[in-house]
Amino acid sequence: MAETVLLVEHLYKAFDSLKAVNDVSFEVKAGEIFGLLGPNGAGKTTTINMICSLLPGDSGSVSINNMPINSQNSTLRKQMGVVPQDIALYEELNAIDNLVFWGRLYGLSGPDLKNRTTALLTKVGLLERAKEPVSRYSGGMKRRLNLAIGLLHEPDLLLLDEPTVGIDPQARHQMLDLIRETAQRGTAILYTTHYMDEAEQLCDRLAIMDHGHILAMGSLSELETLVGERRILQIGGSFMTDQIDKLLPTLSEIQLINRDQTQLTLSIPFSMAIGQILAVLQEHDLQVEHLDIKNPNLDSVFLKLTGREFKD
Amino acid sequence: MIWQLLIKDLQRRKARPVGIIVWLALPLVLAFLVGLVSSGGSSSDQPQITVPLLVEDHDDSFVSQFLLGAFGRGELGELFSLTPVDSGRGRARMDAGKASALLIIPLGLGDSLLAGKSSTLILVKNPAQSFLPKIAEETVSILAEAGDRASRLLDSPLQEINHLNNRDNAPQDIDVARIAVQINRIIRRAEPVLLPPLVQVTEQTIKIKENQPTPSFSLFAYLLSGVVIMTLMFMLDNLAKDIFVEREQKTLFRLLTTPVTRRQFIAAKLLFMWLMAFLSLLLVWLFAIIAFNITPPSWLLFALLVVVTTGALSALAGLLYSFIATRTQASGIVPAFVLVFAMLGGAMIPLETLPGFIRQLAPFSPLYWAVYPWQRMMAFGDQNFGVILFLGVLAAFTLAGNGLTFIIINKRVRL
Structure with a gap:
């Protein structure tokens, strides 16, 4: 030792x-x-x-x-x-x-x-x-x-x-x-x-x-392991508060990390298909402009811990 | 550890020698120029000095005319520019700075002189000038002294002239002849004393043996004493900035993560400043001694003075930097202080040329204490100018100033 x-x-x-x-x-x-x-x-x-x-x-x-x-x-x-x-x-x-x-x-x-x-x-x-x-x-x-x-x-x-x-x-x-x-x-x-x-x-x-x-x-x-068997999904677009409030209860396996009017940060299980999430977003009339998926790494750990991206 | 820091600073200066060469050469160049100015050039090259002198002649007697005539003859005629002015206008022209002095000849000067009574000439000096009014004062004093001696020597014939003057009718030829004979006799009696004069002034050029202290005044050494002290202060200002340089380039931070302590760092900087000032002062004076044949009256005194002068100047530079927070502040504040100290202390301009009230402030300038002993020793060849006092003051300032600098910088220096 x-x-x-x-x-x-x-x-x-x-x-x-x-x-x-x-x-x-x-x-x-x-x-x-x-x-x-x-x-x-x-x-x-x-x-x-x-x-x-x-x-x-x-x-x-x-x-x-x-x-x-x-x-x-x-x-x-x-x-x-x-x-x-x-x-x-x-x-x-x-x-x-x-x-x-x-x-x-x-x-x-x-x-x-x-x-x-x-x-x-x-x-x-x-x-x-x-x-x-x-x-x-x-x-x-x-x-x-x-x-x-x-x-x-x-x-x-x-x-x-x-x-x-x-x-x-x-x-x-x-x-x-x-x-x-x-x-x-x-x-x-x-x-x-x-x-x-x-x-x-x-x-x-x-x-x-x-x-x-x-x-x-x-x-x-x-x-x-702090991120778990999950990955981080960052969805960029234009989101109204009431739309997100209605959306969240429908996604039981998803954890909300952070949200504002232009970006949603979610933690999702590996097993969950991205297409499934996009379909739900579409149902709620949410306009998705870009999508970013992060596999477990220090960046996603930091994101998970702080709700913020690791920026210089 | 201090030694390692000192070597490092010397290496840094050696690696970029231009800066230090300039600082070492500057007083040498100035010394050379001052030497040329003070020793070279024929009299015809020298600018002609003229003393503008205003005269209010309230007496208008033959005595006052004789006095004023003296200012118009020979060398005095070349030196003085005499301007008669009406009563009361002289002061106004003086106030306008158009004259160095105003000579007021009172009413009754001639009568008083003939009657053997005392009389007073009034000389009003221009306070804005220093040298020229002094020349006027000296000249008028000499003429007044000559008039006084003449009136005492020729007392009896003057009494007779006065008596004849006061009569209503013109003097007869026999009276004039009698007085002339009387004056002639007095002059003849005084002839052994006056012609030839007992005191003769002759011009001689003496040879000075090598290595023998020069007994005469050296203007070059006098001016150099001030110039070199002022240049040293500017050099020390530049060296003291290195504390900020090390902070800005982060080497101070790194040094303090090694076994070097903050105290060792400051001590090394102060020691380096003193060393550079010591070498510089020594080099300048050795150059002056070799090139201009100036010899200090005592080599021991010379050595002691080099040590304590540079110690005190380093302490002064350190103290100024103790109250400075940044390099920008230092660039603005320290040179201003140095210039004021140099001006008041006689390092920039000889004190004798400054107005009296500034001369009285001189002892309050730290540079005065460094300049004066050098002037006395190197320019006047004097080793009894209160040497203990000046050496003591400089040594005490070296110890106290460096100690205080050490304490303040140790508390104030930031990473």
Whole structure:
């Protein structure tokens, strides 16, 4: 049984009346990639900032390797690698100088630092341009270097805050491979993202976050069971309230998730034929303009949990 | 950790050297230009200074004519532009800024002088000007002194002239001849003293031995003392912005997730500012010393002054930034403060050229305390100008200012 590296318990943080993080608890074990999934503004970055002790929480606790975090504790900070959402590099310096500087802050030096620098530059595909100032790099190259800095000192816990934002698919695959490889070496990884596909591909366990809450947590298959043996049907059109009120009692196996005058979101059993539903809609003079069917995935889980589509 | 942060900032400056070269070169270029201005050019190249002097002559005697005639002869004639004005109009022209001074010769000046009584010349100076009224004041004082000495020396014949003047009939030739002989005798008696004069002024060019402190005043060093302090402040303003740069490019956020503490980050920034200012000030003065043959009277004093001056200036820049929230604010507010401090402290324009009320404000400008000791030491070759006081003030400001900056920025700096 892998040991728990990061333990977050009942974390709260409010900015005036806005509850940015509201009773968030989870743990990440060694070698595990734990995804924190949610739309922008869900509270993911605030949670990461509290784990880094850059932002004091209102209540709750965070511990790393069974030691409570403290902004003055440099030993704990050495056990942690952070890849921030924004690219945080010294653009005047080249990739080697950047890596050497950040490595030295973590106590690395000499041949060890040099070897790690070369190995990482090779892995992120920047070795050939390692002596160029970072200011000349493309956005994708900067992202890869941003990730490499977080991996350099081989931390016990790696916090990745949306590390693949704005990069091309090829570079993204390269980065995801590197993250998997890092986890296989035993590093606990907390990975925040708003890309559903990325979370599905990469994460061993996931927490879905919205408005500061964790709505659901578990492996991908566990989360998908929340939708059940059902699929999500989104029907677009023009619907009067009284029409829908009359329609709903006639569809006994259907669960209404959300409705307004332009869209109906329904959860339907796999066994139910779509044609059957359309026929009923026609009987009630409802004009259907488009139809969207979602099989169980994180998107449909989010839809089921929030009644909203997962949007950026 | 502070060392690593310091090295990183040096590397960043080295990677983009243009900025730092400009800041290092600016005082050197200014020093060179100031040097050229203060040492080069023939007298014919110099602009002619003329002192506009208004005169109200209420006496209109031969004595007042003699006095005014002195302003029209020789070098005084070239220096002064004399304009007679009617009674009461002189003040109006002064108020309009059309003259540097107004000389009022009171009624009865001639009679008083002949009678051996005291009399007063009134000189009204234009408060809006500094140098030119001073020249007028000095010249009138010298002429008044000369008139006073002449009246004492020729007291007896003057009494006789006065007596003859007061008679109804014209003086006879015998009386005029007697007085002339009397004056001639007095002058002859005074001849050993007056001709040749006991005090002679001769112009000599002396050779200064190498490495020997120059005893004379150096205008170049005087002006450079101010210019370099002002330039340093602008350089420090630029360096202090780096706190905001690191915040904006998110490296500050990342640094604080590493074992680096907020305090170490601020300490490294302040240390870097001091180091750059130290190197800059040292380089400028070494250049001036080599290129313009200026030697400090004491190398120990020079070294101490470099250390505490740059420490105090870094603290001042840090303090200004302690109350700034964004880079945009800094770009607007800090240069304005620096310019005001430079103007009041004599860093931009020599204090002597400023009106008296501004000179009185000088000690309230932090830059005054940095400029003045450099002027005294490098321009006047003075090492006894209250050195302990100025060094002490600068050292105390270095400690207190940096300490305060450290505390405030540590509380205020946001991610």
